[in-house]
Amino acid sequence: MLICRRDLASTSYGADRQMKALFLGNVAADTANGISAELPPSLEVKILADPHQLTRSPEATADADILVTNVWRAEYPPIPRLRFVQSVATGIELIDLATLPKGVAICNAFGHETAIAEYVLMAMLVWAHRFREIEADFRIRSSWRPSWVQSGAPHGEMFGSTVGIIGLGRVGQEVARRAAAFGCHVIVAEKERLHLPVCAIRS
Numbered sequence: 001m002l003i004c005r006r007d008l009a010s011t012s013y014g015a016d017r018q019m020k021a022l023f024l025g026n027v028a029a030d031t032a033n034g035i036s037a038e039l040p041p042s043l044e045v046k047i048l049a050d051p052h053q054l055t056r057s058p059e060a061t062a063d064a065d066i067l068v069t070n071v072w073r074a075e076y077p078p079i080p081r082l083r084f085v086q087s088v089a090t091g092i093e094l095i096d097l098a099t100l101p102k103g104v105a106i107c108n109a110f111g112h113e114t115a116i117a118e119y120v121l122m123a124m125l126v127w128a129h130r131f132r133e134i135e136a137d138f139r140i141r142s143s144w145r146p147s148w149v150q151s152g153a154p155h156g157e158m159f160g161s162t163v164g165i166i167g168l169g170r171v172g173q174e175v176a177r178r179a180a181a182f183g184c185h186v187i188v189a190e191k192e193r194l195h196l197p198v199c200a201i202r203s
Contacts, residue, residue, distance in 0.1 A: 021045050021068060022069075024051055046060050065083050066082075083105065120175050121182070161184050165179075
C-alpha cells in the first residue's frame with residue numbers, strides 16, 4: 001500500500017505545466033502497471049524498469065515532479081523539479097536523501113508487514129530446528145543422520161527464547177505478536193515515539 005497524506009494537488013503548476021511522475025526500478029514499474037487505472041489522466045507517467053536507463057534517458061529526471069522508487073543514488077542525473085518521493089518499500093535507506101532537492105516530501109509504503117513478519121518467524125523456526133541442515137542431508141543421502149532421530153544433535157525450540165526487536169513500527173509490532181504467540185520473551189528497543197506525519201520532509 002502506497003500512502004501519503006501530503007496534498008500535492010494544492011500546488012500550483014500553472015496552466016501549461018503538466019505534472020510528471022517517474023516510476024524507477026522493476027518494483028516501481030510493476031507498481032505503475034498495477035495502479036495505472038487509478039492514476040489521474042492528467043498525470044504524465046514515465047516508467048524505467050532498469051535504473052541504468054537513466055544514463056540513456058536523462059531527460060526523464062529533468063522535469064519529474066514525482067518519483068516512485070526504492071532506490072536513488074548520487075550518480076543518477078539531477079532531478080531539480082522533484083516535489084514528492086514515494087518509496088515502494090518499507091524502508092528508504094537505499095534512497096540517497098542528500099541528493100534530493102530541499103523541501104521534498106518523502107513517504108514509505110506499508111501493508112506488507114504481515115508477510116514480512118511471517119517470513120521472519122519462518123526464518124527463526126528454520127534456524128531453531130536446524131531445518132536447512134537436516135533437509136539438505138536428507139536430499140543428498142536420504143538420511144536423517146543430522147537429526148536427533150539418528151543420534152544427531154538435538155534441535156532447538158523457539159519457546160522460551162528471547163527475541164530482540166529494534167524499532168516497534170508496523171513490522172516490529174507484527175513480529176512481536178507472533179513471537180509472543182510462540183512463547184518467546186520479547187524485548188523491544190526504540191527511540192521515544194514522536195507523533196510525526198506520514199511523510200518526512202527533506203530539509
